[in-house]
Amino acid sequence: MTALVTGVAGFIGSHLAEALVNRGEDVIGVDSFLDYYSRELKEANLALLVESPRFTLIEKPLQHMDLEVLLARVEVVYHLAAQAGVRASWGKDFSIYTDNNILATQRLLEAAVRRPPTAFVYASSSSVYGDVTELPMRESSPLNPVSPYGVSKLAVEKLCYLYSANHAVPTVGLRYFTVYGPRQRPDMAFHRLFRRARDGEEFPLFGDGLQTRDFTYVSDAVQATLAAADRGRPGSVYNIGGGARVSLLEVFREVESITGVKLRLRREPAQKGDMRDTFADTTAALTDLDYRARVGLRQGLEAEWNWLKTPVARPGL
Numbered sequence: 001m002t003a004l005v006t007g008v009a010g011f012i013g014s015h016l017a018e019a020l021v022n023r024g025e026d027v028i029g030v031d032s033f034l035d036y037y038s039r040e041l042k043e044a045n046l047a048l049l050v051e052s053p054r055f056t057l058i059e060k061p062l063q064h065m066d067l068e069v070l071l072a073r074v075e076v077v078y079h080l081a082a083q084a085g086v087r088a089s090w091g092k093d094f095s096i097y098t099d100n101n102i103l104a105t106q107r108l109l110e111a112a113v114r115r116p117p118t119a120f121v122y123a124s125s126s127s128v129y130g131d132v133t134e135l136p137m138r139e140s141s142p143l144n145p146v147s148p149y150g151v152s153k154l155a156v157e158k159l160c161y162l163y164s165a166n167h168a169v170p171t172v173g174l175r176y177f178t179v180y181g182p183r184q185r186p187d188m189a190f191h192r193l194f195r196r197a198r199d200g201e202e203f204p205l206f207g208d209g210l211q212t213r214d215f216t217y218v219s220d221a222v223q224a225t226l227a228a229a230d231r232g233r234p235g236s237v238y239n240i241g242g243g244a245r246v247s248l249l250e251v252f253r254e255v256e257s258i259t260g261v262k263l264r265l266r267r268e269p270a271q272k273g274d275m276r277d278t279f280a281d282t283t284a285a286l287t288d289l290d291y292r293a294r295v296g297l298r299q300g301l302e303a304e305w306n307w308l309k310t311p312v313a314r315p316g317l
Contacts, residue, residue, distance in 0.1 A: 241280025
């Protein structure tokens with residue numbers, strides 16, 4: 001079997017592609033190497049993959065490719081490519097999100113109408129919920145994103161649903177809840193926390209620190225993504241969470257315990273677009289995908305810290 005992984009040089013995409021290669025599948029990886037963070041880090045993410053004869057890399061934006069020709073070569077699509085970042089999505093840069101999140105997805109879906117894959121799994125986000133009044137968040141909860149990034153991911157969901165309903169493209173969406181682990185993007189909180197602890201620098205605490213998140217280790221996210229291709233119901237979307245609701249202050253204590261460093265926190269006002277709380281109800285994913293989070297927060301944080309301490313794995317950090 002040959003799989004297409006878009007956003008293959010990214011955090012989750014590179015882990016997913018490795019898992020596919022390791023189970024004997026051929027992978028065509030597409031990435032445009034957007035400059036949201038350094039190319040050097042993305043190339044490091046691909047270091048193991050590029051050594052495999054089962055892996056082919058195409059460097060090009062999806063919007064500028066002949067996608068019908070590409071889809072003729074694959075059976076399964078894993079669409080993870082997107083412009084990331086909640087706080088960066090405000091203002092004039094929103095056009096980057098509409099181009100790389102919404103337009104790129106629509107082009108890929110159009111190609112899938114004429115070259116239908118056996119499965120089309122795509123990445124969504126807990127950001128589509130916004131600040132809900134009831135926790136845990138269920139797939140049926142109201143969707144009111146509080147950031148332009150969240151709006152772009154909700155638009156992706158709506159596009160995928162309508163192509164499933166009208167053209168039978170077998171789309172399955174995954175609402176990832178704060179994925180972390182080795183190769184995490186340098187702008188994400190755990191990565192920044194560990195670097196600041198390592199380097200003795202202040203860490204900005206936005207808000208009171210009592211905001212909570214459902215953190216998902218990257219291998220659990222990959223497990224869910226593979227299962228979605230095998231068993232997901234076309235037209236559906238699933239919450240993928242880590243199974244616990246943890247405050248940022250609790251995370252800080254864990255980081256201090258793991259690193260042996262007392263964090264230097266700098267209080268800052270809450271940021272526009274940051275959700276107050278997230279917590280996933282994963283009942284649907286358990287029922288349909290047999291998904292269970294297997295890696296606890298402490299174990300996952302230790303793995304990310306060990307990765308960050310290995311200079312060969314992350315050039316320039």
